[in-house]
Amino acid sequence: EIVMTQSPATLSVSPGETVTLSCRASQTFRNNLAWFQQKPGQAPRLLIYRASTRATGVPVRFSGSGSGTAFTLTISGLQSEDLAVYYCQQYNNWPLTFGGGTKVE
Amino acid sequence: EVRLVESGGAVVQPGGSLRLSCAASGFKFDDNAILWVRQRPGQGLEWVCLITWDGRGTYYGDSVRGRFIISRDNTRDSVSLQMDSLTPDDTAVYYCARGEEETTTLIDYWGQGTLVTVSS
Numbered sequence: 001e002i003v004m005t006q007s008p009a010t011l012s013v014s015p016g017e018t019v020t021l022s023c024r025a026s027q028t029f030r031n032n033l034a035w036f037q038q039k040p041g042q043a044p045r046l047l048i049y050r051a052s053t054r055a056t057g058v059p060v061r062f063s064g065s066g067s068g069t070a071f072t073l074t075i076s077g078l079q080s081e082d083l084a085v086y087y088c089q090q091y092n093n094w095p096l097t098f099g100g101g102t103k104v105e
Numbered sequence: 106e107v108r109l110v111e112s113g114g115a116v117v118q119p120g121g122s123l124r125l126s127c128a129a130s131g132f133k134f135d136d137n138a139i140l141w142v143r144q145r146p147g148q149g150l151e152w153v154c155l156i157t158w159d160g161r162g163t164y165y166g167d168s169v170r171g172r173f174i175i176s177r178d179n180t181r182d183s184v185s186l187q188m189d190s191l192t193p194d195d196t197a198v199y200y201c202a203r204g205e206e207e208t209t210t211l212i213d214y215w216g217q218g219t220l221v222t223v224s225s
Contacts, residue, residue, distance in 0.1 A: 034211060036150075043200055043215040044150065055213065087150055091210040095166045096140075096152040 002027055002090050006099035013078055013104055021073040021102045023088035028068045032092035035064055035073045038101075039084045047086075048073065078104070107131040107214045109201045114219030117191055125186040125219060127201030134182040135159070138204030140212060141175065141186050143197035153199070156184060157209065168194075191223045 003026040013019050023033070031051040036044040046055040048064035051071055061076045075082055088099040113125040127139065141153040154165045156175045163175055174187040184201060198218040205211040 032208065032211070036212075038150075043217050044212075045215070046211075046213050049205075049208075049211055049213075089150070089152075089212075091208070091212075094164055096155075096210055098150040098152065101149045 001095055002029060002093050002097050004088055004090060004097050004099035006086075006088060006102050008102060009100070010103045010105060015078055015080055017078050019075040019078050019104060021075075021086055021104075023066075023071040023073070023099050025069040025071075025090060029090055029092040031067055032090060033064075033066070033071050034089045034091060035062075036087045036089065037082075037084045038087065044087065075104075107203065109203060109214060109216035111199060111201045111216045111219035114199065114221050116222045116224060118225050119192055119223055121191050121223070122187070122189045123191060123221060125188065125199055125201075125221070127184040127186075127216060129182045129184070129201075129203070132203070135179040136206050138209035139175075139177060139184045140202045140204055140210075142200045142202055142212070142215075143195075144200070144218070145194075145197045148197075151197075154186070155204065155210065188221070191221075193223045195221060196223045197221060 005024045007022045033051040035048040038044040052064045063074045085101045085103045087101045108130045110128045140155045154175045160177045172190045177184045200218045201216040202212040203214040205213045
């Protein structure tokens, strides 16, 4: 099983800041890595897939990068509506696995 | 508009069974795999299972294999999750999700979830 580890667990930020979230995998895999955003009381929403491709309708301030075992989600110029929990997920190997999440508050 | 609507969540006793349903609309249902993902209260996301577009392939996480069965009816655009031998550890919001057409394990849409509580 590929274990996904996210850091930090919580990030305190101010609007306008650039935020970097980290996701590390326990073993290398092809770049089938997704990022999801989950706001309180809502279902998750796909932001990024294939490590760096924005999903339809996702603002350009969200960007993903990385390969191998180290991946990053960057939010450039954070807006108040971006306050949420962010999860990374590898969808390359069984079982599909998620990171524990980073709460951006 | 892609819609996935879960139903069937309830309070059930340990050792009991429950069947969840997911009704899909807004897309050609038999083009996509369907997944279930759960989220325990206050916790992160855990993949539960996946069924391929034609129902011939099913995959399960270790924590549910042998207790849960996923199935689909492409004539009714619906997926079911039969859950047996439930324990308090199965208490969670269960989300139905769509696998992307090209890469079936990539989740591109989620339902709003249904709450399952296992408690005596």
